[in-house]
Amino acid sequence: MYHSRMKNSLFAIVASLFALSLMVYPKAAFESSLTGLKMWWEIVFPSLLPFFIISELLICFGVVRFVGVMMEPIMRPLFKVPGSGGFVWAMGISSGFPAGAKLTARLRQEKEISRIEAERLVSFTNCSNPLFILGAVAVGFFDNAELGVLLAAAHYIGNIFVGFLMRFYGSDDVRPKRHYSPGPDKRLSLALDRMYQVRKRDPRPFGQQLGDAVRHSIQTLLMIGGFILLFSVLNRMLTEFHITMFMASIMSTFMALIGFAQALIPPFLSGMFEITLGSKLISETSGSALLEQAVLVSFVLAFNGFSVQAQVASILAETDIRFKPFLLARIMHGFIAAILTILLWEPLYVKQTSQGKVVETFASHPSISWIYDAWHSLLTVGAMITFISLIIFILIHLKSIKHYKIM
Known part of the structure; x- marks a missing residue:
């Protein structure tokens, strides 16, 4: 009881101080809120x-x-x-966070996986997508396409390491042994039969399924947008009250020990809260080596930032999946990705660029030019897609309310 009261009092104090900071610095709060809104509106x-x-x-x-x-x-x-975790993993990589968490929660709600399996799965399926790493970070922030290959390799290889390490988490006896492994000749037949059984249990027509999919997806994205705005403002308030500089002074000793430039500390701390802003600030830091910037960006991308972690926590709260294993996995992924960036720096960046094997510009590279085009197309039409989708969401929501009243 005492611990619960102390926790509630702490949250109340923090919320009150945050509200006070908005009144003290209303212009800064408004500007940072617009920054977060623009990122959500045009990209996320x-x-x-x-x-x-x-x-x-x-x-x-x-x-x-x-x-x-x-x-x-x-x-x-x-x-x-x-x-089924393979589907979540593929979708998590292709679409980025927090898709892995959302799909893991859905599988848990459908009783497809146990709680321990869900906690293992979400630990390595919630990652950044290639479009963001190669398009936004490498080209957009660093203007260095070759660096994107290094960052992506460190991120996804580290992700596999985390998944393998998390296989030792939890006990296997929590899940009843209800599955069996058929031979290769019967696996396809069994898979088709299982797929038909799922469709047969859902009586909704396709139109209703599509409408529900759109409505649930937009509701989740609205929640994500709220977290992005919140942490964008929070990050700015920490800077305005010089809390970021205070934290930077604490970290300065550690950064000096590993030989990193002190100027990287404030942008790195920003990245711990919001990865897009942090990655951009790290790339703009002068007086630091590119390897140092790459290492810190790799850590930030793998850690996900408190903004994404808050989104994941909100999604997992709808189930019995615990958040602590996910947080532990993010910390592990951050350090593993940073170490891999150092180990892969020579073979994937220095040697390749010095030998002229990847000196083509990102737009002219035949195999990955689509990412550059997709990123700039997203910046061009993203706002229109968001606007049209929100209009459709409102119409579907109004129709569902009207149908409920008739029923």
Whole structure:
């Protein structure tokens, strides 16, 4: 009881101080809020919405169950999660955070996985997508396409390491032994049968399924947008009250020990709260080596930032999945990705650029130029996609309210 009261009092004090800071620095709060809104409006919403809708439909049609049966021989020995985790992993990488957390929560709600399996799964499926790493960070912030290959390799290889390490988390006896492994000749037949069973249990017509998928996806993205705005303002308030500089002074000794430039500390702390802003500030820091910047950006991308972690915590709160294992995995991923950046610096960046193997510009590279085009197209049409989607969401929501009143 005493611990609960102290915790509640602490939250009340922090919330009150935050509200006071908004009144003391209203202009700074407004500007930072607009910055967060612009990022959500132009980038986050249009880039995540299609993946969220498609993933909801794939779950309804039983495709996730189909993939689960087919991927069982790979996912369970490597990561001790069901084969359906392969679908979550693929969608998490392609669409970025917090898609992995959202899909893991959905599988848990559908009783497809146990709580321990869900906690293992969410630990390595919530990662940054290639479009953000290669397009936004490498090209947009650093203006260095070759650096994107290094950052992506460190991020995803580190992600696999985390998944493998988390296979040792928890006890296996919490899940009943209800699955079996059929032979290769029967696996496809079993997968198709499981997919049909899922579709048969859902009586909703396709139109209703599509409407529900759009509505649920936009509701999740609205929640994500709120967190982005909140942490954008919070990060700015910490700077205005010189709390960031105080924290930087504490970290200065550690940064000096590892030989990193002191000027990188404030942008790194910003990245601990919000990865996009932090990555941009790190790339703009003068007087620091590119390797130092790459290492810190790798850590920030893997750690996800408190903004993304708050989004994940909110999503997981709808289930019985605990947040602490996810936080532990983010810390592990941060250090592993940073170490891999150092180890891969010579073979993936220095040697390749010195030998002229990746000196092409990002736009002219035949294999990855689509990422550059996709990123700039997103910046161009992202706001329009968001606006149209919100109009559709309002219409669907009004229709559902009207239908409920009639019922």
